[in-house]
Amino acid sequence: MKTDITIAQEAKLKPIGEIAAGLNLSKEDWEPYGHTKAKLSDKLLGKLKDQPDGKIILVTSINPTPAGEGKSTVTVGLGQALNKIGKKAVIALREPSLGPVMGIKGGAAGGGYSQVLPMEDINLHFTGDLHAITSANNALSAIIDNHIHRGNELNIDPRKVEWKRVMDMNDRSLRQIVVGLGGPLKGVPREDGFNISVASEIMAILCLSTGLEDLKARIANIVIGYTYDDIPVTAKELEIEGALTLLLKDAVKPNLVQTVENTPAIIHGGPFANIAHGCNSIIATKTAAKLGDYVVTEAGFGADLGAEKFLNIKSRAGDFEPDAVVIVATVRALKMHGGVAKDNLKEENVKALKKGMENLKKHTETIENFGLPFVIAINKFPTDTTAETDFVESWCESRGIEVALTDVWAKGGEGGILLAEKIIDKAESTERDFKRLYELEETLESKIRKIAQTVYGADDIEFSSKAKKQITFYEQQGWGKLPVCMAKTQYSLSDNPALLGRPKGFTIMIRELRPSIGAGFIVVLTGDVMTMPGLPKKPAALKMDVTNDGKIVGLF
């Protein structure tokens, strides 16, 4: 079986100008970054505003397992399949973070014959957006510490700086640090920590803003911490919103690439769904909707995380609604949810599969609850047996649920035609009755409770004493009307990563809140979730190489 990088290197890419021309873009609408990447103009969305919008297909999944679900692969494959049957589809994805690429994943641009290309660039620095976000985040940190060091006119309490530094890396040693040691030439000592860049509020702001003006206004609103008298201090008071916006002037432009089958893909913004809001940018999704009859876009991890945030945060900020949803699962992953160990996944096990279906069931209920039509996509693996796939199909049939076996990894768009046909039916149908889970006017506690009970299936929620005080304080600040962005392990519906399948009778522990006033939401940290990942014993990076003649190996 060919590896992803081999398939990618063998693919025949068109010059990006041809892809742009296929979308009826003119020369001033895009700029080349190499021969196969482009940045779309920040004026483009405004120029297209009177064009009709295409249908928006949201791709989500069951809770991920180490077995792999292939949500990005199905997203790309579905886009290719729609094109194959004569629809004009544009794919809208997130940009991969270097952290997991170097850490575990080794690559995050789809797989097999359903990849976005050039995958080696997309997986590494791409067009530099994540670096620009990192720079803007850390410029704000430097300005904060410099302000404190040089007289602290704003009376910032160094013990209450909420703004963390970031790095696009998995680096557990930076989770909790002390900076400013070594005497007066080296700043003011205080506790600090690094988050991974994709958890930066700057990332969320970039993804939720509707243009340059909105971007700057949101940056100005960032609350960096508090004074000694507990008054919030903003980026605007530090007079730095202009420079941070300037640092993001190119990052705010969506990136255009293509798939293995030359289907256009807009890749822009990349917040993780476990610790951030998990969706690509509003600008990218809206641009894709103007350029295609169908937008296929994904939200990170399971429907309990990315899709919930897509529907409650992103689509609200962007004032749009999705038309249909794809829920991705694999037989392998469902068996893991049913209790099978990773090493035994190759063996047929319908009993475990049946048990694991409960995880999928919960996510279908979540999407139904939002009033959205959906199709289940079973992303086929060579080890799936007929008994297993038959079981899934009859399980769905008996519940009146549409399901499509897809084989887009091995066959590209061809392997996703059934899914494409079924999702078109759903998107064109009138069974849609979209309603969000909560209203902004509700209290923070009510919003958190609804998500925990309705989406996660928890019995109850419990607040730490810190979280309780924060809720009261945030409501006093007038921040109670913001949506909440839950930070929770992706591996379980609960806040305990070990509880697979469909856990019951659990309580979600609310550990801590963080204000993301610029992004326009309150981050709610549950369980032990960390905002800076660590590296495994053998990081994926150890296998990566570039040969002396420039051939890349170890990205997969």
Add this chain to the structure above:
Amino acid sequence: MKTDITIAQEAKLKPIGEIAAGLNLSKEDWEPYGHTKAKLSDKLLGKLKDQPDGKIILVTSINPTPAGEGKSTVTVGLGQALNKIGKKAVIALREPSLGPVMGIKGGAAGGGYSQVLPMEDINLHFTGDLHAITSANNALSAIIDNHIHRGNELNIDPRKVEWKRVMDMNDRSLRQIVVGLGGPLKGVPREDGFNISVASEIMAILCLSTGLEDLKARIANIVIGYTYDDIPVTAKELEIEGALTLLLKDAVKPNLVQTVENTPAIIHGGPFANIAHGCNSIIATKTAAKLGDYVVTEAGFGADLGAEKFLNIKSRAGDFEPDAVVIVATVRALKMHGGVAKDNLKEENVKALKKGMENLKKHTETIENFGLPFVIAINKFPTDTTAETDFVESWCESRGIEVALTDVWAKGGEGGILLAEKIIDKAESTERDFKRLYELEETLESKIRKIAQTVYGADDIEFSSKAKKQITFYEQQGWGKLPVCMAKTQYSLSDNPALLGRPKGFTIMIRELRPSIGAGFIVVLTGDVMTMPGLPKKPAALKMDVTNDGKIVGLF
């Protein structure tokens, strides 16, 4: 008077393909990054290897002062002037670091009508090279800490990790930190610190390597620290040289841009000259020499820093020699060296000027000592009086030194024609007798002493007890045959930034050494020099902005 950013925005840029075509480059030799930037292929230098080399003109200066010398401006202006008089000139510069751009400078791409463009991109993220270097540096840090955290098979002593993290930012609070706090989930506690990215050994490696293969070999040789038994540990033992090279696969390609007058400029690599080796990449300089009859390239800060390292480190690693040198000074800066306060620089003061000439005198002796012909370029300011410029000219004349008044800020290439004519004479002449200051076979102490006494004019050098032990240890490791890369304040010939002009009777304090075995030199820290700058009270960033219609302000 128009600002730099206004002049830049009014300039008529040619499509970068036209600039490339003017250099006889074909389509496969370059890739576009936007319409006015390109990356040159990493195969180009090999392809051009049989072409004759153009003359290499090195631009250096007196010790910088807050009055400004305009070395980059003169470099760009001279390149434009050479083109104006019918020579084919290519400019080779360093890439600016975001740290000083956001901190003090506000921009570092030349000035007035002698700028490289697009200055707003060059000054910000450009083509992402510095970000890639930052990522590679910090990936190595994460791998080191992960290795220690996960069993520490290599027996690395956490107290002896020499490899620092880096950030492309002026951020004094990161100079001295403690990482790994918070218990077993958050790594192993140890002291650490961030350098600015341009001080990273990865930057030096990129700039000194001759291609991808050499780059990887050098990365493998990086010594990250020592075991508990004081055995050096390398990046190769951590199996990470492949991934770091992969992260640098695009950064190693030189960047092509143009000046206000459409003269081609290759901008690549950007180590500071006070804390690193201060020269653009060997690949860029050699490529420029293959493409032009003349390469005009600069080395950072005064001739005591950048030029010394250009001549002793870069030209040795790259196996080439410069043909002539330009030493840049301004009447304003010379008056500051003569004791005038910054606020009084507008007043005529020939007496102070005469005293300040001693600084320039020292640098001419340094270049003479290397056996290289030179011309002094006086970069004109509107406040210079005729009495002052007459004095400088007669001072030079009486010593048989060639001098050219240049007005390239206000007039572009036209203002540098006299300089161009004089430097051509020097470059074509036979008075060249290039000899480096020291042989590699000499001891580290001998190399340091020669630089301190011959180039800085010190009476003596003094080693801290730490430095003494390091010298002994490094010689034992077989590192004694490497060149030394001095880290010293740029403001003075001495290691005390307050001593302007030509200080005498001083001793250079050798504080500490650091091994840069991958780069191939030993860093020698003198006085109080810091490898992470801080921000001023009012950082340049506070004035930066981008308007809602995309207009950039505050870069100058």
